[in-house]
Amino acid sequence: MPSFDTNAAFSTTLEQSKELANTLFKKFVNQAVGDTQGFLQNSKEGIARAGLLFAEGKIDRDDFEDLILGKKDLAEMHALKQAGLASATIDTFTNGVLQILLDAAFAAVKF
Amino acid sequence: MRAQIRAVNVGKCRSYAIGLCSFFLATACTTIATFDQVAYDKATGAKAEALALMDKATNSYGAHLKEIDAVSLTIDKAYEYDRGRALNTITVQQWQILRDPNRNLFGGFLRRWREKESLRPDYIAEKKPDIAEAFDQIIGLEIGKRKVN
Numbered sequence: 001m002p003s004f005d006t007n008a009a010f011s012t013t014l015e016q017s018k019e020l021a022n023t024l025f026k027k028f029v030n031q032a033v034g035d036t037q038g039f040l041q042n043s044k045e046g047i048a049r050a051g052l053l054f055a056e057g058k059i060d061r062d063d064f065e066d067l068i069l070g071k072k073d074l075a076e077m078h079a080l081k082q083a084g085l086a087s088a089t090i091d092t093f094t095n096g097v098l099q100i101l102l103d104a105a106f107a108a109v110k111f
Numbered sequence: 112m113r114a115q116i117r118a119v120n121v122g123k124c125r126s127y128a129i130g131l132c133s134f135f136l137a138t139a140c141t142t143i144a145t146f147d148q149v150a151y152d153k154a155t156g157a158k159a160e161a162l163a164l165m166d167k168a169t170n171s172y173g174a175h176l177k178e179i180d181a182v183s184l185t186i187d188k189a190y191e192y193d194r195g196r197a198l199n200t201i202t203v204q205q206w207q208i209l210r211d212p213n214r215n216l217f218g219g220f221l222r223r224w225r226e227k228e229s230l231r232p233d234y235i236a237e238k239k240p241d242i243a244e245a246f247d248q249i250i251g252l253e254i255g256k257r258k259v260n
Contacts, residue, residue: 042244074244080204
């Protein structure tokens with residue numbers, strides 16, 4: 001007599017999904033924090049160098065303004081990248097949960 | 112015997128139904144494009160060409176028109192390729208910032224070169240890492256997209 005153990009399938013899915021979320025999102029947060037710190041440090045150093053070049057007369061006011069405004073555009077691109085990576089992580093999680101559900105559902109079917 | 116066969120068929124149908132539901136759910140739950148090797152290659156190629164061109168901006172803009180057009184075309188192709196991909200709005204927005212002549216990345220660099228006829232070496236040396244970083248934001252996002260086998 002075939003049967004399907006719904007409770008087993010769902011409890012397995014829930015348990016494994018929690019583990020997946022812990023791994024995936026922790027990894028994402030760590031990478032995002034590291035990446036952002038590196039980006040801010042680079043920007044800070046770049047602004048300091050641009051200021052010095054301007055003070056020394058090696059670049060004009062227009063060049064200096066362009067370098068500073070370029071950092072603003074870069075920050076926007078960086079924020080977009082992080083938003084995209086967050087979406088990709090959510091997609092990976094969703095697909096992972098569906099795969100877990102699928103595996104658990106097949107395991108719960110008794111022919 | 113007939114009952115057993117029917118039971119097995121019911122089980123199989125259920126399995127197929129679960130599989131199909133998962134497939135449709137996975138497709139429906141996708142929020143951003145998956146990794147694309149062609150897009151990655153186009154972006155890395157465009158980066159290399161753009162940075163090489165920047166070194167020439169100490170010379171007259173007019174003397175490098177052909178190279179400027181060639182690099183601009185490479186970037187346009189990469190942008191148009193990404194624009195044609197579904198769920199790829201974020202990457203397209205990144206390209207728009209990078210290409211916009213009224214902003215301060217590669218599009219702005221070309222505009223300033225054209226307006227000033229040539230640019231200072233210290234400015235170019237300081238601007239190059241920013242342009243490289245801008246391309247890296249596009250490339251980094253592409254690498255971070257989900258890989259599909």
